[in-house]
Amino acid sequence: MTETQSTQPESTAYDVVVLGAGPVGENVADRTRAAGLTTAVVESELVGGECSYWACMPSKALLRPVVARADALRVPGLSRSVQGPLDTGAVLARRNSFTSDWKDDGQVRWLEGTGADLYRGRGRLTGPRTVTVTVTGAAGGRRVLTARHAVAVCTGSRARLPDLPGLDEVRPWTSREATGAQSAPGRLVVVGGGVVATEMACAWQALGSRVTVLVRGESLLNRMEPFAGEMVAEALTEAGARIRTGTSVKSVTRENGTVLVTTDGGDRIEADEILFATGRAPRTDDIGLETVGLEPGSWLAVDDSLRVTGHDWLYAVGDVNHRALLTHQGKYQARIAGAAIVTRAAGEPVQAEEWGAHAATADHAAVPQVVFTDPEAASVGLSLAEAERAGHRVRAVDVDLSSVAGAGLYADGYKGRARMVVDLEEEILRGLTLVGPGVGELIHSATVAVAARVPIARLWHAVPSYPTISEVWLRLLEAYRDA
Template identity: 60%
Template sequence: METTITDVIVIGAGAVGENVVDRAIAGGLEAIVVEHELVGGECSYWACEPSKTLLRSGAALRAAQRVPGAAEAVTGGLDADAVLARRDARVGDWDDTGQIRWLDGIGATLVRGHGVLAGERRVRVTAPGGDEALLEARHAVVVATGSTPRLPDIDGLALARPWTSREATSAERVPERLAIIGGGVVGCELAAAWASLGSEVTLLTRSGILSKFEPFAGELVTAGLRSLGVDVRTDCSPDAVRRDAVDAVVLALPGGAEVVADEVLVATGRRAGSEDVGLETVGLAPGDWIDVDDTMRVRADGLGWLYAAGDVTGRALFTHQGKYQARAAGDAIAARAAGAPVDDAPWGAHVATADHAAVPRVAFTEPEAAMVGLTAAEAARRGIRTRVVDYDLGWVAGATDRADGYEGRANLVVDEDRRVVVGATFVGQDVAELLHAATIAVVGEVPIERLWHAVPAFPTISEVWLRLLEGYGRPGHEGAA
């Protein structure tokens, strides 16, 4: 078998793999990327892009209905066919031609097929037709194979042909009845999307709604989903699931109750996409999250050439964090290949330090919930002495201008010893756009005293920053309420 030699090989051409390749090439290296599905990966075709497109129409309609004058102009509901057609266009009808043009434009080489590690710095690729090719890297191989949905151990579930996020974001019709198992971001977003499109949605969750956010986020989102007609049942998980004779899904609940639906969506977490990547050929365990340092290099003896980035590391399962890790990895690989210094100190140029304490996350549900950094509970677990400041977003002029009866809440978690913000959460209509300012404050460790001089424009929802700081206490008036 002929061997093709290059500088860097990336297994996986999703958003993370694309960014590794881009940075490596920008650093003067040659790169090959291997992909067995669509270039652009999960985010582009079955996750972020289609789900947010499905959500947007309902959010826009509700925003108009909350503003007198605009509300009177709304004379109908959503056109589901038009929403699905917009979704199809947004994902390019699941055609990756445009993404391939982008790879060509940066000088990357795409190899179609299933790539697996085949020993030190080697990757074997099996093409769709069965032909095999062997690739060898001079400097680095990067595993960027993402994650896959995890099915809970519920009797009969796997045989009931459940939807995962893939089926739920690419469905060609609106199910009349949809059951969702899981109350995390995916479950809450797709509950809002399909309820807006006319589905009768039942959401079952054992661990609560948005349990990784501040508790008030789960409370407000639960109320918001119920306002859309979603039947939210917390502390509830099915004992068994089956398809009946007429192809309906029957979920048997504790105590003998049942939920009957046309489809069941499982949104109970992800597992590492590392089962069929050849990890065993280099001494690693298939199926495990791949342990890496902050330059994304694998932490194992003799594997200084192997890197991993994105979901497969298990560090922070978000597209934006995966792309951040990819930039660190690509830059670090290029620096090491050139014999240049690697800036691997915390917050250095070649590391993904933010994964540990400054991860931004948004649930684009009803209403939006956005947070960055630590919740108050997590900060306490880490031994940080904190003060938490809360504010009702409905009292902010920019919010009340946006919608009559605006409901929302914001909070800051402040490290009292360093006097910096370590966490922030916002819940309400359009709050996702507040998040980056909070991310900058957390990453930059901006002193509370300095934040007072970041003046929010009036009237915007960002004025909540001023109100939160007033709640914390003015400089020279520490402790004032």
């Protein structure tokens, strides 16, 4: 793709133009191309996006050996075989393989196999239905892409750093550096108490770092049920990490390679690296939102078909709409948005009612998440506090997972807990949270129950296999019945 010799950049018309080639943008393109719409995808970095190279895949590749070893240590007859430290070099090499060494050739082949046209470069809106691409590589120049039906913004989010003087000179880690480091720092300070903070603290502590976690609030994982953060904190502490709650960073400097952290309480902590896992910001600051009347750098408000408020041609899918900053939820939104774009392009009515084909209803009712620490924490739907704030009349039902036969077989001394939140008026589940080894594989059954609003009376007839950890469903239902 080369620029013409004229003074005006070359212009090409498509049915759909997608900004961003991460999992969300790829899925929008896949759905529109499958329906026969011509589609262009613009990407300024690697095709495959944050998830493939700096988030989901590398972080879980780092954590899998950590969790597998922890599980093995709890099984007599196997535990003696896994004594000693992890082979950090081998773990990092395996991580590198899951990122394809940060090369996107395979992802490019997949995207081009859908029939979409890929433009590498910086894409910006330059008016309604118009994207101008500053092309990188040998082609260079600029290309103007116009969209007959839709532009989909799928540019994701980036790590948000605090406003601390001189932070750039410190060269702090964000989630990208934490998942991509090629060696374990001797001492690592992690600032934050959410998913990235807990997962990376778990991974690097096991890989040889001495980890200190600084949490501004009073607990870890404060968007889940309180016991989730408590149990993860207990396990991290037992593994050797130090966790300090109610602590903020007042200043940070780097002197002779050493990071010096001063807390709001006046304490000084030395480290080799510092990771700030203090939230996310939308990647919308330099995509030309001002040319269509929107605020640069803002989260984009959308309806349930993922169409941006006040713009009948513009869609915001995935992290940029701030509904649920999770890859699986963004891909779900992409399927909804792609179907809505195709339907509107055909001039057919959109099914935007609750649970309709073009409504991302699950964003409101049944968002699942797994934190891949040891122990794992998994949840879907509303916590007890969230359900009460929403005005539902609910009851929490708690079960100790050690009472489940399958948990005892899974590991000696199994520690875990489950809570289901029951709507007492509708007799359905509003949410479920599980903490314990291996519980991440159980959360989809709960997601089905919450999303489908399965009545409690009917769940009695969904018989869990014995002896598996999924028998927790029976224990929960029994506890609800007998209360």
